[in-house]
Amino acid sequence: MSASNSPRDRAVQNMFDRIAGRYDLLNHLISFRLDVRWRHHAIRQILTGGNSLILDIGTGTGDLAFNAVKEAKGNARIVGLDFSLQMLKRARVKQVTSRQGVNTTFVMGSAMASPFRDDSFDGAMTAFVLRNVSDLSLLFAETFRVLKPGAKFVSLDMFPPSTGWFSTFYSVYFYSWVPRIGGILSKDSNAYRYLSESVRQFQTPENVEKLIERAGFANVTTRKFMSGAVCMHVAEKSPMVKA
Numbered sequence: 001m002s003a004s005n006s007p008r009d010r011a012v013q014n015m016f017d018r019i020a021g022r023y024d025l026l027n028h029l030i031s032f033r034l035d036v037r038w039r040h041h042a043i044r045q046i047l048t049g050g051n052s053l054i055l056d057i058g059t060g061t062g063d064l065a066f067n068a069v070k071e072a073k074g075n076a077r078i079v080g081l082d083f084s085l086q087m088l089k090r091a092r093v094k095q096v097t098s099r100q101g102v103n104t105t106f107v108m109g110s111a112m113a114s115p116f117r118d119d120s121f122d123g124a125m126t127a128f129v130l131r132n133v134s135d136l137s138l139l140f141a142e143t144f145r146v147l148k149p150g151a152k153f154v155s156l157d158m159f160p161p162s163t164g165w166f167s168t169f170y171s172v173y174f175y176s177w178v179p180r181i182g183g184i185l186s187k188d189s190n191a192y193r194y195l196s197e198s199v200r201q202f203q204t205p206e207n208v209e210k211l212i213e214r215a216g217f218a219n220v221t222t223r224k225f226m227s228g229a230v231c232m233h234v235a236e237k238s239p240m241v242k243a
């Protein structure tokens with residue numbers, strides 16, 4: 001299936017299909033397992049305490065979805081959406097082998113043409129997806145559409161860090177070492193060069209905040225981790241608004 005006709009989307013889809021087998025290992029390795037902590041912060045924002053249906057956009061191998069189910073202690077069902085069949089196959093393996101599997105559903109499709117009805121979800125979350133999307137405004141508009149009024153949206157992603165000593169250190173590590181380590185372990189150096197470049201060329205967190213607002217969201221906030229190398233955006237669909 002091709003969820004989008006844009007050459008860039010197809011290239012991204014193919015790339016994630018190729019690296020799916022090593023994705024989890026490399027993710028934890030490259031981030032020194034800090035991704036686990038960032039995901040926890042995102043999940044805490046999205047869980048409301050009540051019984052909720054939450055969309056995980058670009059769910060990949062489902063880490064964010066399974067962790068959310070675990071933290072919700074049975075009070076949430078997560079629908080994971082992704083356009084990479086191979087990433088979803090990994091998620092499905094975990095679904096049948098993990099205790100959290102029962103509260104998850106995985107759907108293949110594009111986040112820019114979300115295959116869900118208006119006002120369907122009590123929350124939406126996404127981790128490390130924005131940089132890969134060819135039309136961010138469309139992704140935010142689709143997210144807004146499928147959320148119920150009053151629902152929250154949380155996004156985690158990597159950004160070029162603010163200037164300073166950390167930025168220098170990070171540039172050497174992320175733009176030079178990560179493509180090498182990722183290339184060796186995944187046997188796909190292009191994929192990990194792409195990962196570095198997608199961060200280097202990504203928008204500022206402030207621009208992303210504006211795009212989220214333009215899609216109709218209110219109360220948009222940005223929290224920065226590691227001098228802004230990773231940012232969490234949190235937003236709300238106002239309780240009075242319909243999609």
Ligand SMILES: C[S@@+](CC[C@H](N)C(=O)[O-])C[C@H]1O[C@@H](n2cnc3c(N)ncnc32)[C@H](O)[C@@H]1O
Binds near residue numbers: 016109110127129132
């Ligand atoms: C870096 S991975 C992140 C996976 C997961 N969210 C995580 O935190 O590990 C990005 C994922 O987004 C998916 N993706 C990128 N663009 C997409 C789109 N337009 N529609 C659906 N999935 C998309 C990719 O297939 C990939 O699985």
